[in-house]
Amino acid sequence: xxxxxxxxxxxxxxxxxxxxxxxxxxxxxxxxxxxxxxxxxxxxxxxxxxxxxxxxxxxxxxxxxxxxxxxxxxxxxxxxxxxxxxxxxxxxxxxxxxxxxxxxxxxxxxxxxxxxxxxxxxxxxxxxxxxxxxxxxxxxxxxxxxxxxxxxxxxxxxxxxxxxxxxxxxxxxxxxxxxxxxxxxxxxxxxxxxxxxxxxxxxxxxxxxxxxxxxxxxxxxxxxxxxxxxxxxxxxxxxxxxxxxxxxxxxxxx
Amino acid sequence: xxxxxxxxxxxxxxxxxxxxxxxxxxxxxxxxxxxxxxxxxxxxxxxxxxxxxxxxxxxxxxxxxxxxxxxxxxxxxxxxxxxxxxxxxxxxxxxxxxxxxxxxxxxxxxxxxxxxxxxxxxxxxxxxxxxxxxxxxxxxxxxxxxxxxxxxxxxxxxxxxxxxxxxxxxxxxxxxxxxxxxxxxxxxxxxxxxxxxxxxxxxxxxxxxxxxxxxxxxxxxxxxxxxxxxxxxxxxxxxxxxxxxxxxxxxxxxxxxxxxxxxxxxxxxxxxxxxxxxxxxxxxxxxxxxxxxxxxxxxxxxxxxxxxxxxxxxxxxxxxxxxxxxxxxxxxxxxxxxxxxxxxxxxxxxxxxxxxx
Numbered sequence: 033x034x035x036x037x038x039x040x041x042x043x044x045x046x047x048x049x050x051x052x053x054x055x056x057x058x059x060x061x062x063x064x065x066x067x068x069x070x071x072x073x074x075x076x077x078x079x080x081x082x083x084x085x086x087x088x089x090x091x092x093x094x095x096x097x098x099x100x101x102x103x104x105x106x107x108x109x110x111x112x113x114x115x116x117x118x119x120x121x122x123x124x125x126x127x128x129x130x131x132x133x134x135x136x137x138x139x140x141x142x143x144x145x146x147x148x149x150x151x152x153x154x155x156x157x158x159x160x161x162x163x164x165x166x167x168x169x170x171x172x173x174x175x176x177x178x179x180x181x182x183x184x185x186x187x188x189x190x191x192x193x194x195x196x197x198x199x200x201x202x203x204x205x206x207x208x209x210x211x212x213x214x215x216x217x218x219x220x221x222x223x224x225x226x227x228x229x230x231x232x233x234x235x236x237x238x239x240x241x242x243x244x245x246x247x248x249x250x251x252x253x254x255x256x257x258x259x260x261x262x263x264x265x266x267x268x269x270x271x272x273x274x275x276x277x278x279x280x281x282x283x284x285x286x
Numbered sequence: 287x288x289x290x291x292x293x294x295x296x297x298x299x300x301x302x303x304x305x306x307x308x309x310x311x312x313x314x315x316x317x318x319x320x321x322x323x324x325x326x327x328x329x330x331x332x333x334x335x336x337x338x339x340x341x342x343x344x345x346x347x348x349x350x351x352x353x354x355x356x357x358x359x360x361x362x363x364x365x366x367x368x369x370x371x372x373x374x375x376x377x378x379x380x381x382x383x384x385x386x387x388x389x390x391x392x393x394x395x396x397x398x399x400x401x402x403x404x405x406x407x408x409x410x411x412x413x414x415x416x417x418x419x420x421x422x423x424x425x426x427x428x429x430x431x432x433x434x435x436x437x438x439x440x441x442x443x444x445x446x447x448x449x450x451x452x453x454x455x456x457x458x459x460x461x462x463x464x465x466x467x468x469x470x471x472x473x474x475x476x477x478x479x480x481x482x483x484x485x486x487x488x489x490x491x492x493x494x495x496x497x498x499x500x501x502x503x504x505x506x507x508x509x510x511x512x513x514x515x516x517x518x519x520x521x522x523x524x525x526x527x528x529x530x531x532x533x534x535x536x537x538x539x540x541x542x543x544x545x546x547x548x549x550x551x552x553x554x555x556x557x558x559x560x561x562x563x564x565x566x567x568x569x570x571x572x573x574x575x576x577x578x579x580x581x582x583x584x585x586x587x588x589x590x591x592x593x594x595x596x597x598x599x600x601x602x603x604x605x606x607x608x609x610x611x612x613x614x615x616x617x618x619x620x621x622x623x624x625x626x627x628x629x630x631x632x633x634x635x636x637x638x639x640x641x642x643x
Contacts, residue, residue: 085510086506105509105514106506106509106510107509107510107513107514107515108514110510110511110512111512118510122504122507122510123507124499124500124507124508125503125504126499126503127496127499127500127503131496131499134496135496135497135500135508138496138497139511139512140512144493144513144518145493145494146492146493147489147492147493147494147495148488148492149492149493150488150491151491151492151493151495152491154493193507193511197512
């Protein structure tokens with residue numbers, strides 16, 4: 033098996049007396065799509081925040097390709113290939129859809145410091161941004177401000193931003209939440225495509241069981257901040273302890 | 287990018303071009319000393335307000351230290367001209383020294399405090415600006431204290447200097463305008479202001495400009511997609527500081543006098559804020575419109591009211607209300623109305639109007 037691209041070692045964060053993520057050790061490999069499940073408040077999003085840098089752990093480490101990124105700010109982690117889409121839509125609301133995606137492309141290209149050229153003249157950046165808009169079927173609304181999009185399209189733009197970062201590690205936090213039934217497949221197809229490219233590591237927080245079954249190579253279960261189960265989908269889903277804490281509640285969560 | 291340019295935006299651009307043309311031909315169109323004074327002040331304030339717009343409008347940084355940087359530039363040039371005599375070496379050295387002090391202060395304030403919350407940053411800049419004001423009045427052997435300093439500027443800017451002479455040896459005229467040093471000084475102010483303003487227009491349209499807007503819109507996401515927010519903020523704070531400083535140097539060369547009133551007072555900071563709000567934040571063109579309106583109002587509203595009161599002297603009450611001494615009251619009313627009808631500033635609201643429909 034290939035070397036892990038992302039490793040968390042005893043990752044722990046405390047907020048006052050509350051331990052939100054408790055000593056989670058896990059390794060993720062390229063070509064592998066891991067779905068992270070767990071009831072609300074299990075620490076899934078907090079775990080993501082620790083990996084992508086919005087939070088710094090109380091103890092433990094995050095390694096990307098063997099490099100310790102635990103203390104790096106999110107921007108540096110992004111340059112190390114960690115990409116993240118957010119659960120709550122987190123866009124640049126007054127900028128156009130195209131500008132939103134182009135900002136991600138430009139960050140990836142490392143051209144954020146150019147100051148003597150018009151951004152419109154950098155046609156390569158725009159062309160790349162447009163490709164991601166086509167992939168997410170947002171090309172028809174490219175010139176609208178992000179805030180003017182309906183909720184489902186904003187969720188798609190959130191995913192388009194992550195795609196445009198072209199990271200090694202793709203982290204999706206409930207990417208289809210709040211999407212209509214006909215929009216969700218656009219996003220899920222994109223994620224499935226990433227799987228086919230065997231160099232990418234994909235982490236996905238998802239509640240919908242049909243999505244989990246369709247995409248997961250591996251499932252990890254978080255509960256009260258602890259890693260409860262880790263393994264292939266069939267195994268994890270059939271284990272009694274997981275059924276008790278999570279799957280039993282999944283019908284009401286969905 | 288094929289961004290549709292809407293009618294409102296085109297109208298704003300047209301107005302700005304018209305203002306630029308009026309400023310370019312100002313000495314020929316308005317042939318009195320006061321008008322030229324107003325035109326030069328407008329040029330300088332356009333640059334000053336636009337550089338402030340880089341902070342507040344584009345990046346979302348609230349700073350009260352902008353006049354301080356303006357003052358560094360003004361005092362730098364003024365002290366150099368006073369101490370070294372009226373040469374270009376003094377102008378260049380003083381301007382560079384002012385810009386350097388501004389840069390160092392901006393880096394220090396930026397790195398120390400751009401990580402903290404906006405409100406604390408604003409307070410720190412306020413404190414720095416107050417210290418600068420106290421220093422300027424205390425170090426009177428250099429700054430002239432409250433009286434300020436008067437000095438001579440390079441030969442070519444002297445009113446008595448003849449740029450061209452007629453056969454009789456008198457100063458030549460073009461369309462009735464004396465080709466003297468005053469004219470040269472005005473075009474010096476105009477040209478430097480134009481260059482600085484065009485630089486800023488280019489800056490906001492460049493990749494870095496889009497990053498600044500991204501930081502204003504959503505700092506956390508800008509960081510998450512790979513932009514080091516602290517670095518960009520510090521950078522733009524430094525750029526704005528240096529531009530403000532250069533504007534200060536230019537203004538001090540034009541005025542041939544620098545004192546707390548013209549270069550450091552908090553009134554200037556309030557003027558900048560009003561201009562950027564009235565013109566429209568985050569538009570650059572708003573700086574032009576805001577500076578023109580406010581400077582014109584400050585210079586001419588009194589006169590206008592005086593003549594209006596005289597014209598209406600037959601009617602009861604009206605002359606009393608329009609008494610020229612009440613000009614600040616009317617200025618206040620005009621501001622309130624402007625903010626009410628143009629909530630995003632004149633340039634901002636006009637550009638937006640058609641975009642929605």
